[in-house]
Amino acid sequence: MIAIDALCYQSRLRNIHPGEKMLYTVVTLSICIISRSILGALFVLGSNYILTVVIGRIGGARYLKMMMAPVVFLLLSTAALLVNVSRQPLDGYAITLGSFYLTGSKESLFLAVQLIVTSLASVSCLYFLSLSTPMTDMIYILEKIYCPRLLTELMLLIYRFIFLLIEIASAIYISQNSRLGYRNLKRGISSFGQMGSALFIQSLKKSRHIYAAMEARGYHGEIRVLYEEKSIRLKEVGAIIIYESILILIAKGGI
Structure with missing residues (x-):
């Protein structure tokens, strides 16, 4: 987290x-x-x-x-x-x-x-x-005040993807840095561009995997969260x- x-x-x-x-x-x-x-x-x-x-x-x-x-x-x-x-x-x-x-x-x-x-x-x-x-509590309140479900589900998915993108970007950066990818300005700009393209591709793959996992757990167009x-x-x-x-x-x- x-x-x-x-x-x-x-x-x-x-x-x-x-x-x-x-x-x-x-x-x-x-x-x-x-x-x-x-x-x-x-x-x-x-x-x-x-x-x-x-x-x-x-x-x-x-x-x-x-x-x-x-x-x-x-x-x-x-x-x-x-x-x-x-x-x-x-x-x-x-x-x-x-x-x-x-x-x-x-x-x-x-x-x-x-x-x-x-x-x-x-x-x-x-x-x-x-x-x-927590985000789940915010989603609960938004649903209570009749916020459109589409909006709350998009918020939840985007929030989840923040973690994924940070995790992927951190792993790519560590890998590049261990290979001296940021030893100077020119090399750093090139490495940053490569990280951006790799991050885009990996995020697409992760999104497909998450959607498949949601369907395997009975997703039918509505995300439910537990609330205390x-x-x-x-x-x-x-x-x-x-x-x-x-x-x-x-x-x-x-x-």
Whole structure:
């Protein structure tokens, strides 16, 4: 299993009703995106860290490492807002480069910070759900709210194929690396291209084998998963309502 899938089974929040966790995730994510409040986003980031790391007992170092991937992506994507090359200095900051300035305005800096913090808060909501709720529980809730069965089955199959592709790609990479396939840039590009083509062929073969195995086990167009019944606790629902009310107040009254 990949790390996220393994960690969600280890989480102490694993046995909470998935409907409660999905409700919290969807409502909190919606408030973050609609309000775009920096204080609200920081509040959500702190709350999700406490829920996932402190209560769920997911390692803090591992959680922060997972959060670094979106941080790098967001810094690169907001570079156009943060940095401008101009002959005239703007009111945010200005660094002299000969006859030009490496500069930015206060408005663009604020928009960049707002975008980064809001996006990180949204990602933390999805991490909370992913690190506490197995895929089978999510499928169960989606079926309960009458999500099309075709969509849920595609989600389940795609989720399964993620593991297969990672396993195949890892085996190919180890094989190539042991033969010095990545000893320099030119050789590495060639090896990466060969791995892509081999991965495509192997994935097609694996898909046929999986479909044959499903038919051998009585597959007739419907995938059924086992689900452990869990009860909804009113105190947890009440805590979610109180939390979302506080978040709305912070988002309205904050920056």
